[in-house]
Amino acid sequence: MIVVEHCAVSTVDGAGTEYADGHVVMEGDRIVAVGPGRYEGRADGAVRVDGTGCLATPGLVNTHHHLYQWATRGYAQQEILFGWLTELYPVWARIDAGIVHAAATAGLAQLALSGCTTSTDHQYVFPRDGGDILAAEIDAAASVGLRFHPCRGSMDLSVKDGGLPPDSVVEDTDAALAATKEAIDRFHDPSPGAMVRIAVAPCSPFSVTPRLMREAADLARAEGVRLHTHLAETVEEEKYCREIHRCTPVEYAESLGWLGPDVWLAHAVHLDSGAIGKLGATGTGVAHCPSSNGRLGAGIAPVRDLLDARVPVGLGVDGAASQEAGQLGAELRQALYLARLRGGPAALTARESLALGTIGGARCLGRDDELGSLEPGKLADLALWRLDGLGHAGIDDPVAALVFGPPAPLRLLLVGGRAVVQDGALSTMDEPAVAASLAKAARTLREGR
């Protein structure tokens, strides 16, 4: 049992319950009590954590990432998406399980240090001689200690067939589907409290055939797993869809059976009101990636309109090749800024931003029954942020301090009741060693083999 007390608590439950001074009690991997003041219940032998000066929130949920890209940061610094991809595809063609393990460990460690307790990943490059890449990143997540939803991605539409990627990074359609089914059979855990769940995730309209999109959706629904892809990220993608498919990206997704409550889409930046209505009516989720959209100059997603249309919206850091910082906590502020640049200062509140990063993400991953808020019965995934230092001291509203202020250091990060970060440092990994292996992996890729 762990008792966290003397801290502010933002539960992010349906009623927006907060305590200026409260407690959260966890037993095993579950939350058993949340309330005001000191915990007065029985707590024999419990570990008591003094949260004075801190804010407890649900652990953040990252809804979009490409962890392997941690080994390819700093490339194509002034490119739009298509130019950036074209420069990076040949580099990515050289990844293997060892490089992905180093990159995923670094990326997940950075996520943990920024308050993230559950992350997805979208792995869509599987070179023929690359080894067991999916197993490598699942092993990395277990070492760091995060809850993990890797998406088995795929690409089967190369330049010779009218797509963007070169032949060297695409798979045969049937082979991709078979490998996706195998990933579900090997790794997907549907049980409550699962640490690993698989999703099915063909990459994007300009790198995947309609057949792979359709059959991937059929596979996911037959297996009871979720669907993820990139959609409506840039104006160039919209132009591509109109030219090739004679419709918008969202209409294209709809025609393939790719809208529904079991689907979440990365980006969704370029949407007309009809598209927003379709996402809302079908319960299709959106992974909003504000920093990546900024880095590539892709545009500003209509988050306010999506929320008003009851679309589940979560936050994603996106791959570190298009968002070198990779900190999920920082995306709370980025999301607020972008929404306000688009819609003015009332477009998104600090609490709405925190909800995007917690319960909104849990809804995208289909786990809002277990994650995304601090409530008895939910999983013991908690971030305890220090707000008494130079960056935040004196801001009376702790949620405003967290969202408006600089990235807050963590007093404690718990995943299923297990400490992953304590007093700003990883408890599970040696940070300098993780950084050294990442640098080695990046050098190997940069210099070729």
Ligand SMILES: [Zn+2]
């Ligand atoms: Zn992405």
